[in-house]
Every structure is written in structure tokens, then in C-alpha cells.
Amino acid sequence: MVQTHENLPLIAESDHIAKEASSELNEINKEASSSESSEPIINDEKMNHKVNYMKWLKIAFYVIILLIGQTAANLLGRLYFEKGESEGSVKNKESKAKYMIGFICTIAGSAGYGLLLSLIQLFFDNVMKSESFKAIVDMIVYRSLVACVTIVVGIFVSGEWRDLKREMNEFEMGKVSYFMTLVWTTLMWKIFTVGSIALIFEVSSLFSNAVGVLGLPIVPVAAVIVFHDNMSKLKGASMALAIGGFIAYVYQQYVDDFKSKKDSKSSL
Numbered sequence: 001m002v003q004t005h006e007n008l009p010l011i012a013e014s015d016h017i018a019k020e021a022s023s024e025l026n027e028i029n030k031e032a033s034s035s036e037s038s039e040p041i042i043n044d045e046k047m048n049h050k051v052n053y054m055k056w057l058k059i060a061f062y063v064i065i066l067l068i069g070q071t072a073a074n075l076l077g078r079l080y081f082e083k084g085e086s087e088g089s090v091k092n093k094e095s096k097a098k099y100m101i102g103f104i105c106t107i108a109g110s111a112g113y114g115l116l117l118s119l120i121q122l123f124f125d126n127v128m129k130s131e132s133f134k135a136i137v138d139m140i141v142y143r144s145l146v147a148c149v150t151i152v153v154g155i156f157v158s159g160e161w162r163d164l165k166r167e168m169n170e171f172e173m174g175k176v177s178y179f180m181t182l183v184w185t186t187l188m189w190k191i192f193t194v195g196s197i198a199l200i201f202e203v204s205s206l207f208s209n210a211v212g213v214l215g216l217p218i219v220p221v222a223a224v225i226v227f228h229d230n231m232s233k234l235k236g237a238s239m240a241l242a243i244g245g246f247i248a249y250v251y252q253q254y255v256d257d258f259k260s261k262k263d264s265k266s267s268l
Contacts (some may be wrong), residue, residue, distance in 0.1 A: 059202050063211050066195025070215040071222050073188035078223060080181050083172040113212075117196070117205035124201060136197050140190070210249040216242040 120139065128135050155161045171178035199208035217239035223229045 055202065059199065062195045062198040062202065064195075065191050066199065066208075066211055067215045067218060069188045069190070069192030069195060070212065071218050073185055073192060074219045075222055075226060076181055076185040076188060078227065080178075080185065082227070083177075083181075114205075114209050117200060117209050120197060121200050121205040136194065136201055139197055140193050144190070144193070206249070210246050213242050214246040 123139070124135065128139075168175050168178045171181075173181075196208050196212060199211060220229070220231070220235045220239060224231055
């Protein structure tokens, strides 16, 4: 009995140590479980950052090829008209009525291009419903096929096909250069088309149009460097308008994004 009373403090101390050990073990298990549960969240965040990085990398690539294709195609077109038939002879042959028709068609074509980009985005969203590079290629091929058939029919109906041989013979740099200029102009416009439609696919038709407008000031600057053109006031004004339009688009996107983030925070 005396031994039992003497062992009571030892038993109580051992119970206390066991409780402390069990509490420490529970804390370790909680930390382990919390770390294990936080690992998927960290991995998801890393994956999201990687996906966003790859998306913006693709967008930057498409912007670059769009601007390169647009600038090179315009410069090759300038080379075609500079080394081919002179601008003065073209103006002398065309009447004022045809000149005005061409001016109106140019304005309508500029406005129609923005409508075309919106229709392409609508076609992607409601008809194709596919998120792959094959969808972009299919869109380019089908659209180019229709445009090619239309142009060929127009050339034969108008009778301009008879002047193709004369244009090739009158080209200052020779027949091979004439042919290569047309081929490379076509390839550059196809590169521009790939970038334009890819930006519609990745972002929106409005962004694609804004990047195309951003490329307009690059062409006069490149013409000054390559063809030693004079930088007139009209060119400077058009460049300022193009850059201002792109800045306005970027600022509006920033305002909309800031407003959406503020609304989401207030809803929470």
C-alpha cells in the first residue's frame, strides 16, 4: 500500500508526458496534412502562371509576325509599282470618275476589314467551336480560296489578263524579279493573315484590328529608310492618329480590367 502511494507521482508524471507527446504528435500530423493540402494549391498556381506565360508568349509571337508581314507586304507592293508602271501614267489613264470610285472603294474596304474580323470571331465562336491551330489554317485556306477565285474571275472578265505580259516586260528589274516580287508579296500577306486570325482566336477581333492599326505607322518609317521617301506632314498626322488609336484601345482595356477586378472584390 505504501509502495502504491509512492508510485502515484510517477504515474501522474508519465501520464502528463504521454499527453504532451500525443498533443505534439497531433500538431505534427496537422502540419503535415495542411502542407499536403497546400501543395496542390501551390502546384495549381504555378500551372496557371505557366499557362498565362505561354499564352502571352503566343500572343507576342502572333503580333510580331502580323507586323512583319504587313510591313514587308506593303514595301514589296511599293517596289512593284515603283519599278513597274509609273504613277503618273496610271493617273493619266484613269478618269476622275474612276478615281473617285477607287477612293470610295478604298474607304469601304477599310471599314469592311473591321467587319470581316468581327465576322471571323463570330464564325469561330458559333460555327467552328474548335480551339486548335487547324481551325486557324482552315479559316485561312477557305477564305483565301474564295478570294483567289473571285480575283481570277475579275481579271478575266475585265480583260486585264491581256496586260500581265506587258507589265512583266516593262518591269525595270527583269521578269524574274517581277515574278519573285509577286510571290513574296503573297507570302507576306499570308503571314499577316496568320497573325491576324490567330490574334482573333487568342484574344479578340478588336485586338487584332488594333495591332493592325499599330502597324500602319511602321510602313512610312520603313519606306523612308528603304526608298528614301520624304516624311510629309500628312504621313506624320496619319502616324499620330494610328498610334493614338492604339493607345486609346490599350487604355480602355486597362480601365475595363480595373473595373472588373473592383467589381469582383466588392461582390466578395
